[in-house]
Amino acid sequence: MKTAITPTRAENFSEWYQNLIVAADLAENSPVRGCMTIKPYGWAIWELMRDEMDKRIKASGVQNANFPLLIPIDFFNKEAEHVAGFAKECAVVTHHRLKMIDGQLQPDPDSKLTEPYIIRPTSETIIGDAMARWVQSYRDLPLKLNQWVNVMRWEMRPRMFLRTSEFNWQEGHNVFATAQEAHEDARKMHKIYGDYMRDVLAIESIMGEKTPEERFAGADHTYTLEHIMQDGKALQAGTSHNLGQHFAKSFNIQFLGTSGKLETAYTTSWGTTTRMMGSLFMVHSDDDGLVLPPFVAPYQVVVIPIVREENQDTLNTYAEKVGEQLREKGIRVLVDTSDMRSADKMWKWIKRGVPIRIEVGSREMDNQAVTVTRRDLGKSSQKTIDIKNLSDDIQEMLQTIQNDMLEKVKKRNLEMITNVSGLDELDNMLNDGKIGFFRLKYEHTLDSKFDDLMEKHKISRRCLDDNDPNYVFVAKSY
RNA sequence: CGGGGUGUAGCUCAGCCUGGUAGAGUGCUUGGUUUGGGACCAAGAUGUCGAAGGUUCGAAUCCUUUCGCCCCGACCA
The missing domain is CATH 3.30.110 (Translation Initiation Factor IF3)
Structure with a gap:
């Protein structure tokens, strides 16, 4: 049988993955080394993921803020372990002006910065610096901050979504008065991530603490969420760190406690990135392309009119009517009346992973029905249903797909773990x-x-x- | 950053060894016939041959340098 993506997963998993990204129109390599351009369809998925994550982060009592992209090199120097962890992959800003020299724009030698800046690979240091000023009393604690920003790590071997030099993420940074609170917070954020990945991405994570050999530079404890890809490899999809007093000491995050004594605070940091998208794609997709869980599908349903010249107008109207009925229930629908052959449309949306495809032709129109197919199950799931309760039926089906996809992953996880x-x-x-x-x-x-x-x-x-x-x-x- | 490969039309690639001024398939545009899991016929448009330098009457082809990408390592969300 012909598959939409070649090679197949079994033939060459990493090549399949790259072709999947192209076929589903998610992203492409940019002219900038190691950096990708996320295309509108890919970004729409990220926005859905991001918005839900943001909601959950705020619900845990965290406020969003925004810190500078550039970090004074001196800040970075303050935490020795941290420096050692990131020094090898930092982009450095050394000039502040360009000049035309021999017909070429170049950094103006006269504009060299006395102290270079690092483009943030992560923001513990610059946020630590702010926290030292913002935290004065035990009454200022806990202080919980998050930012949605891009960061840069000069990667030697980039792979789209999995490891790019620039990537987007949220990084949360919390400060507490006690070690116990920091410990609990690191665990709590870890759990929030686990729940999110299960409920939203339909991925069951392998969760636990990193061993000392693997933990974050400058952390006392690092908790990770590991996802099992279809080829059996692991992908780290998120982390939560208990930083103890490492950064609080380096940046003097101190407060007057209830006893009137100056005390050093405890911090945590926790992050999830666009790498989660790579996991989402590699975990669920098949040899015909992307398979998206309904929660994060930009279009949960695509309606494809199977038109003939003589009925084009009435059929498109019928398709729009079906789409409208679903939209009223808050379902994200695309009615694809574009000027393409219907078979091409089907494959286009199969490759892009739309959870439910609805086909309407003259047969359906005459019977006030639609033909639905589930992306995760393929053609065998095709059935024709009445439009009377369509929006309820589709809503239920979306929920079922979300659940089934999770169950499938759970089952595969069990098969993939060997004692x-x-x-x-x-x-x-x-x-x-x-x-x-x-x-x-x-x-x-x-x-x-x-x-x-x-x-x-x-x-x-x-x-x-x-x-x-x-x-x-x-x-x-x- | 080390080892290997590769860069030619939007995409996949042939041509390079043996220098002579650019090709195929697919996609795209137009017209027609089609249309329920990737249609067919016909006509048409498309390239600084990754970049820079060199050899030569002449370079996609030979030489040097450089950049990107892919695979395998080391590093990492």
Whole structure:
């Protein structure tokens, strides 16, 4: 059978992924090295994801703000571990003016900055600096801030949505009076992310704490959400850090406590990025293109009139009427009356992952009916239904699709996780080509033989098992 | 940043070895026949051959430099 995307997932997963992005019109490589252009259809998905995330973040008591893109290099220097983590991938602004020299615009040597700026790879430092001023008393705490911005990390090996030099994200930064509150907050944001990914993206995350080897530079504890891709590899889709007093000490975030003594605060930071889109695409899509969960589908339903010349006008009117009926219920609908062959329209919207396709032709019009097909199930789900209760039926169907997609992922996750008793068993399974996550005692991975296995099989520790932190998940990753 | 590959029409690519002034398929436009899971016929438009320099009467082709992209590593949301 001919698939819309070639090669298929089974033939070459990473090439399939790239072609998927092109076929679904999500993004393209830009003229700027390592940076992508997110196209309107891709951005529409992000806006839906972002708006829902923003709602949930605000509901947890966080306020949005906006901090500068440029960070004084000196700020960055204040937290040693943090510097070590990011120094290798920073873009640096060194001049503030261009000059025409030999017919070429160049940075004007006379405009060299005495102190260069870093384009933010993350904003702990500049937000820490502000917090030091904003936090004076225990009454100012907790202070919870978030910003939706772009950041830049000079990546050596970019891949669209998964790892680009510039990416969009939200970064939250909270300050607390006590270690306990900071601990609870890091866990709370972690859970909010997990719920979001389950409810909105229809993805069940593998959640847990990063091992000391893998945690964020400058954090005491890093909690991660790992997603299992269809090829068994891991993708980190979000993190929440308990930064302890590292940044509070470096930036003097201090307050007068109830006892009248000056105390040092505790901070957390937590983020999710456009990488979640990469996960969304890789987790759900198939060999015919994108498959979107209804929650984040720019169009939840596409109505395609199967027109013939003689009935074009009446049929388009009927299609619009169907679309209008659905819109009244708040369903996002596109009635595609564009000048294309209907078969081409179908494939276009299949590739773009619209959850429900409604076809209307003269047969349906005569019977006051429509033919519906679910994207996640394909042609076998095609059925003709009466339009009498259409908007209710479609709404219910959208909910079912959302649920079914999650269940499918949960089921696949279970199949993708293998318990192993020790390093020899792990080695054997990987030698046999077994893919997915492997769960084993964390202490086994402290054996030097595990370092050899990591090298040999390109695996890494993803996170500890939240249900039993004596165990760790190990996998190949993106 | 190291190893390998690659850059020619919107897209996928041939042509390069052996220098002689640009090709195919697909897509696009127009007309016609079609239309319920990727139609067919006919006509037509489209290129600084990634960029810069060099060799040459002449460079997509040979040489040098440089940039991007892809794959495999190291690094990471």
